Amino acid sequence: MSTGAGGDVFATEPPVTGVDQPRIEKAVREILLAIGEDPDRDGLVDTPARVARAYQEQFAGLSQRPEEVLTTVFEAGHDEMVLVKDIEMFSTCEHHLVPFYGSAHIGYIPNTQGQITGLSKLARLVDVYARRPQVQERLTTEIADAVMGILDPRGVIVVIEAEHLCMTMRGVRKPGAKTVTSAVRGVFAKRDRTRAEAMSLIIGRS
Ligand SMILES: Nc1nc2c(ncn2[C@@H]2O[C@H](COP(=O)(O)OP(=O)(O)OP(=O)(O)O)[C@@H](O)[C@H]2O)c(=O)[nH]1
Numbered sequence: 007m008s009t010g011a012g013g014d015v016f017a018t019e020p021p022v023t024g025v026d027q028p029r030i031e032k033a034v035r036e037i038l039l040a041i042g043e044d045p046d047r048d049g050l051v052d053t054p055a056r057v058a059r060a061y062q063e064q065f066a067g068l069s070q071r072p073e074e075v076l077t078t079v080f081e082a083g084h085d086e087m088v089l090v091k092d093i094e095m096f097s098t099c100e101h102h103l104v105p106f107y108g109s110a111h112i113g114y115i116p117n118t119q120g121q122i123t124g125l126s127k128l129a130r131l132v133d134v135y136a137r138r139p140q141v142q143e144r145l146t147t148e149i150a151d152a153v154m155g156i157l158d159p160r161g162v163i164v165v166i167e168a169e170h171l172c173m174t175m176r177g178v179r180k181p182g183a184k185t186v187t188s189a190v191r192g193v194f195a196k197r198d199r200t201r202a203e204a205m206s207l208i209i210g211r212s
């Protein structure tokens with residue numbers, strides 16, 4: 007369980023360049039040739055352009071910033087835990103460029119002014135980081151650090167459960183294996199009982 011403090015996550019953000027679609031098209035054509043396929047046959051002729059469009063979507067998070075997404079901040083005077091669980095997420099394993107997918111759960115305890123954000127904004131934040139080449143551990147800590155850095159809550163907990171297609175369809179071939187990662191900050195790192203309460207709400211165990 008990662009317990010490091012948030013803060014410098016924004017300093018490591020990649021530059022916003024967007025996805026270069028013509029370059030992807032050229033590269034995909036090369037890959038098709040390299041696997042011994044004919045990129046000009048009927049079924050494949052539009053594939054490079056399709057993949058370029060799909061990558062535009064799959065990697066859209068590279069040109070989004072967490073602070074653009076976690077915008078709506080209310081002062082609701084609520085200073086107890088807020089937990090959004092079972093946020094469906096799809097990401098791309100940066101080692102093999104195949105999907106890993108599953109659920110993200112985000113809980114936080116607002117600061118003493120009761121600053122909260124819109125619930126959908128937490129799900130949008132997951133997408134900002136998931137739509138990048140990722141490893142699950144970094145995805146988890148980046149979400150936690152962004153919530154910490156932007157909402158300044160008393161604490162945050164992020165748990166992600168995912169299946170990696172690189173472990174399912176190739177390599178070790180273990181369908182069904184789930185990887186669970188967590189990152190806790192603030193009171194969730196300091197207080198066992200607070201963390202246990204959140205964990206029991208998230209996965210029914212403490
Ligand atoms: N920690 C971590 N490992 C990951 C993640 N996604 C993929 N991996 C692992 O990254 C490792 C890459 O290992 P390598 O030995 O370089 O690559 P490989 O020969 O394709 O490895 P195998 O998958 O074992 O066939 C594999 O063990 C993957 O299971 C992730 O999100 N987190």
Ligand SMILES: [Zn+2]
Pocket residue numbers: 099100101102103104170172173
């Ligand atoms: Zn992989």
